[in-house]
Each structure stands twice: as structure tokens, then as C-alpha cells.
Amino acid sequence: MRMESSEEEDDFPTIESVTPQSKIDTIFQSHTEKGIRKICFELLDLKDAVDNLCGNTRSKYLAFLRLSEEVVETEHEMTELRKHISSQGLLIQDLMSGVCRELDEWTQANGDTGEDHDGSQSGEIDELFPSEVEDKKALFLEHIDVLLVEHKMEEAIDALESEERNNADLKISAGNSSAEPSTYKSALLKRRAMLENQLIEMIQQPSVSVIEIKKALLSLVKLGKGSTAHQLLLKSYGSRLQRSIEAFLPLCPCYPETYPATLSNLVFSSISLTAKESGLMFGDNPVFGDKVVQWAEWEIESFVKLVKEHAPSSETTSALRAASVCVQASLNHSSALEPQGLKLSKLLLVLLRPYLEEVLELNFRRARKTILDFDGSDRNMPLSPRFASPLSTFARSSDSLLVSSGMRFIHTVKDIVEQLTHLTIVNFGGNILTRISQLFDKYVDVLIKALPGPTEDDNLAELKESAPFRAETDSEQLALLGTAFTIAEELLPMVASRLWNILNETKEAGNSLTETISPPGNTNLELKDWRRLLQHSLDKLRDHFCRQYVVTFIYSRDGNTRLEAQIYLDDKGEDLISSSDPLPSLPFQALFGKLQQLVTVAGDVLLGREKIQKVLLARLTETVVMWLSEEEEFWSFLEDKAAPLQARGLQQVNNV
Template identity: 55%
Template sequence: MGRPAMESSSEEELEDDFPGHEWITPQSSIRAAYQSQTEKGIRKTCSELLELKDAIENLCGNMQSKYHAFLRISEEVVEAEQELIELQKHVSAQGMLVQDLMSGVCRELDMWQKYSKEEHVVEKDFQSELNEILSVDTQDPKVIFLDEIDILLAEHKLEKALLALDTEEKKYMTTDGSGKESDAEISAYKTALFKRKSILEDQLVRYSEQPSLSITELRKSLSGLIKIGKGSVAHQVLLKTYGSHLHRDVEAFLPTCSVYTETYSATLSQLVFSAISKVLKESSTLFGDSPTNMNRIIQWAEYEIEAFARLVKENSPLPESVSALRSVCICIQTTLAHCSCLEAHGLKFSKLLMLLLRPHIEEVLELNFRRVRRKIIDSARNDDILRLGPQEGSPTSDSVAPKMMLTSSGKKFMSVINVSSRFIDYSLLIFLFWIYHILIGCYYIYGFSSM
């Protein structure tokens, strides 16, 4: 520390001893100038190095991000290549399917053209043969008759068309094959008649299925089907027509079931069994007593009775109410009466009806008896409460009170039973049902009371 100070002091002394000329730069100025330039150079170099460092770091970061991007692009390229391979396989498979489809379509077209040509040839031969038969004379009565039938069918004059066809068919059935007409001519003419008869059958069926058709018009239409030999179709139309009428009447009545809670089942029973009776009567009048037709009526009636039992249960009031009990009794009374009327005609539906209604009947009776039992138990409890406070000073109060309680409970029991049982129709079946449940209930009540 002392040495530099001495040197600087010596230099100052020299400068004082030897004053410089103007053209000579002092040593201190030179050193200051070099020192400032060196510091600036070092600072500039340091700043350039820092900039270079930042640039290198940015370059490394860019290279790393670009490397990751390159890896990602490489993976996407591999996936795209795999998708292209799959797409190529799919395209080749679709191409094979298209080729198979084209070959199949071509094969089907060839077969269709072959068959259509054959059919066209057959139809052409038949039509030409029929034309040859009918074009012998332009005033041929067969041609005139077929034209008249076509006009009647086009105008929906079914009765006239039916009468004309029936007359013409009977004429050809009674005449012999002798004459100028050959077998081919007769066969062609019968084929033309059969074709028009099938058209008449379709028109009669559609006419019979109209909802607004009256019973008289329905009978005429069904009689027409019978005349052209379609008795089975006519019977099916009869069942279908009456079934649609019944369903329409039932649908119109169902909204009022909530109003007539006790008598709705009787009305439904009347609708169903009256329809069955009408069908039986019409079938016997139009078709006679045929076992086949009777079996069809039985199947149709069983289906309608099953629907009736389902509607009775669905529209019933609460099963534990007295209204439900009365509704069940009225239902059984009316349905068994209707069944007894049908049994005279050979239709027995009593067993089926009771089989379908038995679960509903048992449920209503059981729940009503539970309601009665609750009332009896409640009345017995009230009697117990009254018995707890006998009058004092009465010597016979202890012995009379239990008897009075039993007498009061018994009277209430009998009154409840009378209220419930007065709605019961005393037919044998319902009577047995009710007595069975009453006896079992009495056993439970008195068994409960004795405990």
C-alpha cells in the first residue's frame, strides 16, 4: 500500500521538476485513457458473452422443443401410416363386397329376365288363347256378360253382380260339354268368372266391415259371401264385426264405471253376454248348426269373457269397501244368469267365469271381513272401557257386567254382519264363500277374545 503512493508522489515531483511541452502527453493521461478503454472493452466483451450465453440457451431450448415436436410428428406419421394401411384393407374389402354384390345383382337380373320372359310368354299365350276364344264373334254373349259384370263391380252394385254370377255359374254347371265350345274355351271362361268372383268377395268383405253398417245390410252381405262359396270367410267377418261393435260399446261405457261403482259389472256383463247371444243367433240363422262354426264362437266368446273379467277387476272400487262387495255379488248374479241362458244353446261358460273371477271374489270377501273384524274388535275395546267403571252399591254389578258386555258386543257384531250380508245374493256359490269366511273369522275373533 505504501509503494504505489510513493511512486505517484515521485511522478508528481518529476512532472514538477521537468515541466512538459505541449506536444507531449502526460503519463497519467495515457494511463487513464488506456484504463477507460480497457474497462469498456471488458464490459463490452462481458455483455457480448452474456448475449452469446442467452443465444446458446435459447438455441438449446428451441432445439429441445423442436426435438420433442419431431418425435411427436414421427409418432403421428406412424399412426397415420397404420390408419392408411387399415383404410387400404377396408377399401379392398369393400371392393370385394361391391364386386360380389354386382355379380349377385347381375345373376338375379338374369334370372328375373329369364322368368319374366317365360311368364310373359305364358301370359301372352293364355291371353292370345282367351282373345281367340272370345274374338270369334264380337257379339259373343260371354264377352257381353263379362263386360256387364265388370261394370257392376266398378259401380259397386254387389247384389246384381252376385245374382248374375250365381246364375251364370249354375248355367254352366247344368249344361254338358257338348257343343261348339272346346274344353279350353270353357276353362278360360271359368277362369274369368273366378277372377271376378274374387273381386266380388273382396268388395263384400270390405262392405261388411264398415262400422256404420246395419244388421240387415250385414246379413245381406254375409249371405252374398255364402252364395259364392265363402262361408268360412263370412263367419269370420261376423265374429269380427260383432267383436268391434262390442269393443266400441265397452270403450264408451268405461268412463262411467267410476260413477256406477256397484252396478258397472252388471252393465259390462250385459254388453258382453248379449253380444255372445246375438252372435250365436245370427250364426245359427245364417250358417246353421255347424260344429266348426260353434268352435269358432266358443273361442271368440272365451276371449271376450277373459277381457270382461279383466275389466271388472281393473274398474272395481276399493276391495275392502262395501261397494266392492255389492259389485261382486251383482256381477256373479248377472253373469251366472247369462251363463244359464247360454247353456240352453250348448255354451257352458260358468266354470271359466268363476275361474277367472275367483281371485277377485276372494280378495273382496277377505278384505271386507277384515274390515268387519276391526269394527268388532274396536267395539269390544269400547265395552272394556265402559266395564271398568261399574255403578257402586249394586250387589249384582259384578255378575251382570260381563254378560252386558257380551250382549252389547254380540249385538254390534250381528249388526255389522247384517249390514255386510244384506248385499249378498244368496246363490249357492256366494253363500258358501261368505259362510266359509265368516266361520273362519269368528274363530279368529273368539280365539283372540279368549286369550
């Protein structure tokens, strides 16, 4: 049987969709009972799926039949509706024909009616039957609506202007301003308002180009909204400026000293462009010009706040440089705006003055701490030989801390001066020079603490014990004096020469730009006045040295004076030397010898500075005379009649 079936399969080829029995036997004859049961369950599931599919097909077919019936019914109803509309149209035509016929008959029967009555009838007829003019108005309004939908605003404005020119009723005159507007005019006003809103919305979009904004603003001006257009112009340029600033602010830490110049360029270029566009669009209208000035002042105030907020720490030289760059850049830009009628320099100075003075104050406080920081004297302070050589000559005769303090002082002042820009010096140079003289006075106080002897200043007396170094010997004290005089007479004038040159140039330039923006009274501090301030500090140091030098000689360690009046009352040896000039008393001879020794030391320490030596010796002599003139006990003893002054003593006093 198996052989016969195989022969039949060869004679009749199998169909792909039908599996032959032989193949089924070959596949499943090796299956177990469990496998056969599994196959049976799968076949049952397939049977259920086929039954469900057949049921779904039948239900969908029935739904399709119902839908077809509904379509047929709908077509029938539409046919009936067309017939009804046609019958209604015929009825309306018959009605209109009848009305017209009755009107003709009524007109013929009342042919002698007055013109006024005819006018009212024609008006009623016109209301019943729209005229050709009304049709044109409706078409025009529809045309405007289409232009508004398509955002063709320029064409809509041109169409409205043309319609207003051709229709006198659309123009509002002074005589009929209180009259009620017509329906057509109200419709045009409504569409005009819609057009204005579209223009305003477009201008406020951040992605709109500058050219499109200009076109929209000009369109608003054409619509008679000049004030609104100008306000939107300022707002638009202000928004663009704000976005530019926000994009730049994250970069400020990368440029701590020069970022104010970039901010100034952004702000003032925007102000210049806004003023230019305002003039082109609105002309020389003073009202709009004042609004531009007010807007520019507000932007400048915001600019100064931004500079302060993103500036480095106020006590650093970077902050001083940033403030100076801000003054230079902003004043240059504001001067460039003056030909456009924007005078903003005074406002800038008012806003920048507190900021710069605060930075200067904190920088000079830092400078004071740096000068007094003797523990950091080994820090690298590069000075050119021009500044270092005059001070290095005192290194052999004094403590190294003294020379280091002098170099630190000059380096600190020089570092501050180098941060200043031209216009900063023009407007704040006098203030800076005064601060330099005050800083030198503080430095002199430090040097006074290093000198031995008492002091009349209570504050200095309290700090005597905390002096970083002490000048005990004559050479050390003279080196200290020489350092102070060298700084005041040579080095500080060299450092401040740039400031004086700029201030003098500004003062001599009668019509210069810098003079117009420089505040009055800034250059009142003359060079001689500044030198007088320095000289006052030097005199304080020199007087302290002379006073302690003379007092140390006159008074012994136990507090007794070496210069007593008794030596001038003693007539011992008068007969021996009555014919010759007696020498000064022994204390004065000792003082003269001490001064001679001081002159010798000064010749070595203050080599090449003869002026200082002469002034110092003269002041020492004056100090002795002043001490004698103020010593009441000495003179009261001489004036005592019980012990008259002898001739020899009188000659000694005269020889002194």
C-alpha cells in the same frame, strides 16, 4: 271573364265525366304550394298507371291473336287426320276383301281336305274374326265390371251364378281340376275375387248397419266363402260389443255396485245374438258352433277382466256387492244361453272364483280390523232391536266397550251377509260361513285378552297388556261370557239364517238350475258342523274363564296354594266327630261359598239364560276336579306312607 264563363256553363250543361274549369278553380284555388305539388305527383302516378294499362292491353291482344292462329292450325291438322283415317279404313277394307278372296280360292283348290284340317282352318278363322259368342262374353264381363263399380253386389252375384249354371266349362270338376283355366274363366275368377274384397271391406266398415252386414255375409256364403263369412260375423259382433263397452266404461264410477250387471247384459246379449245369427246363416254345423263357443269364452274372459279393473277397492262392501251382482247376473245370463247349446257356467265359476274369494278375504280382514278398532266404538252402527236388545242387557253389568264390541261384530257380519246375492250364496255359501266362524274365533281371542289370569296361548299372552278393556269383577266377566254366548247362540244364527235357507233350498231342489251350476262340495258344511265350530270358540273362552277363576282361588297372591294335602292327614278332633259326617275342608267350603256368590251374580247378569249358568257351573266343577287330578304334589303327599291318610281326612275327600 268569370261572369261569361258562368253564363256559358248555364247554356251548355256539364258532362258528369268531365269536371268544368270553374269547379277546379273553386276547389284548388285555396290550396297551398305543398298541396298543389302533392296533387301533381298524384296526377303523374295516374298517368303511369294509364300507360301500364295500355301496355298490358296491347300485350294481351297480341297473345289473343297468336292463340287464334294456333286454333286455326289445329283445326287444319284435325281435318288432315280425318282424311288419313278414312284412307286407312279403306285400305283395311281392301285388305280384308283380298284376304277373303284368296281364302275362298284356296278352299276351292283344296276341297278334298279332311275334316280335321277343316277344323283347324275354321279355328284359325275364328281366331282372326271374333265370333258372336266371344262378343257376348265380352259384354258380360263389361256388365260385371259396371256392377262392381256401382257396388251392386247382389246383382253381380246373381249374374255370376247364372253364368256358371249356363256354362258348364266354368264349373271345376274333380276330373279336370288340374287343367289350365280358360281366359274367360280366369277373368270371371278375377272379378269374383274383386267382389269378395268389396264385401269384406263393406262388412268391416263400422258405420254399416246390421241389415247390410247380414246381406253381405249371405253374399259371401253364396260365393262359397262360408268360413270367411263366419269369421267376419264373429269379428263384426265383437267390434260392436267393444264399442258398446267403451261407451259404458266411463259411467262405471257412477254405479260402483251395479255396473257388472250392465256389463254382463252387454256381453251375454251379444253372445246370444251372435249364436242365433250363426245358426240362421250357417245351420247346425258343429265346426261353426265350436268357433262361436271359443269366441264366447274369449269374450267372457275379457268381461271378467273388465269387472276386476273397474271394481271399487276390494276391501269395501261396495266391492263385495259388485262381485256378488256380477256372479248373479252372469250366471243368470249364462243359464239362459244353455238352450242355444252354449254351456258357459262352469267357465264363469272358474274365472269368478279367484276374484270373489279375494274380495271376501279382504272384506273379512277389514271386518277383523273393525272389530278390534275400539277407538271407533262411538261410530254409528244402526242395529234393529232384534239384534241390539239381547246385547244391551249386559250394558248395566260391564264396560260399555264390551257391548259396543259385540254390536260392532254383529253389525259387521250382517253388513257382509246383506251384500250377497242368491247365486253367490249357492256357490260360495259354505266358504262364507267358514269365514264367519273364523271371524268369531278371532273375536273370542279379543275377549280372552280382557279376562284376568294367565293364558297358555303365547300370542294372547303377549297381547294381554294391550287389551282395550279388562273384566275384573265377577259381573263383568259373566257379562263378557254372556255376550259371547248370545252372539254365538242367538245373533249369528239369525244373521246366517238367510245363507242356510238358500243352501237348504238348493240342496232339496233335485233338478233346480242352481244345483246344476253349483260346484260339488260347496254345501258340505252342515249346520251342525258350523255350530260345532262356534261352540269350539265358546269352549275356549269358557275354559279360560274357569281355569283362571279356579287358579285365582287356589293360589294366593304370593304363589302358595290354599289346598294342601296336610289338612287331610291331621287327626285333630277325630274323637269328637267320629260318629258324624265331617264337612269338606275349609278351602273347599270357601270355594263352595265363592261359587254360591257367583251363582247369585249370574242370576242377575245372565237373567233368562239358565243354560249358560248350568254349563258354566258344571265346567267350573270339572276344572277343580281336573286340577286335583293333575296336581302330582298333592297326591304324592297323600300316598306317602310316613304320613298315612286318617279316616276323617278320607271322609272329607269323599265328601268333596
